[in-house]
Amino acid sequence: MIRSGGTGAPVRALTAFAREIALPDRDDVVPTIRRRWCRFRLFHARSPIHRWGIYTAHAIPSRRRVIEYTGERIGDDEIRRRSLRHHLYLFWCGPGRAIDGAIGGSGAEFVNHCCEPNLRVSIVRGRIFFVSLRPIRAGEELTLDYNIMGDVAVTTCRCGAATCRGSMRRPDH
Numbered sequence: 188m189i190r191s192g193g194t195g196a197p198v199r200a201l202t203a204f205a206r207e208i209a210l211p212d213r214d215d216v217v218p219t220i221r222r223r224w225c226r227f228r229l230f231h232a233r234s235p236i237h238r239w240g241i242y243t244a245h246a247i248p249s250r251r252r253v254i255e256y257t258g259e260r261i262g263d264d265e266i267r268r269r270s271l272r273h274h275l276y277l278f279w280c281g282p283g284r285a286i287d288g289a290i291g292g293s294g295a296e297f298v299n300h301c302c303e304p305n306l307r308v309s310i311v312r313g314r315i316f317f318v319s320l321r322p323i324r325a326g327e328e329l330t331l332d333y334n335i336m337g338d339v340a341v342t343t344c345r346c347g348a349a350t351c352r353g354s355m356r357r358p359d360h
């Protein structure tokens with residue numbers, strides 16, 4: 188469990204907005220990308236990192252909002268309840284507040300982890316945007332560093348990056 192707010196550890200600026208995820212067991216969950224929440228044309232395809240990935244059809248310049256992470260907004264009690272679920276797409280957007288991408292997700296919840304990501308997270312007034320860290324080529328898979336904190340069973344990373352730290356956890360966890 189991530190405790191980035193509420194009863195847990197104090198929120199540490201942007202780095203506290205970590206994602207808690209337990210990757211789905213089922214292989215038949217196919218991403219749906221809702222274009223309304225995308226600034227660029229994206230598509231899903233098989234990923235060398237993990238099952239499905241989200242890719243860009245066009246080149247994306249650096250420092251551009253690419254997709255918004257949408258879903259149901261929930262608070263402390265509901266976060267605790269849903270944390271018992273096997274498949275989690277909770278993304279913390281503030282103390283005791285999270286967005287559950289499993290319900291009404293834009294497709295951003297399927298962006299895979301990589302230790303050398305091409306996206307970063309930007310939280311603006313409780314909304315979560317994935318922003319390009321560098322120019323991204325057409326056809327490239329979009330990736331994010333999940334920076335997982337807490338007790339999450341599945342965190343082994345096989346992203347293939349030269350600097351892969353072998354774990355989706357935050358480096359200091």
Ligand SMILES: [Zn+2]
Nearest residue numbers: 302344346351
């Ligand atoms: Zn890695």
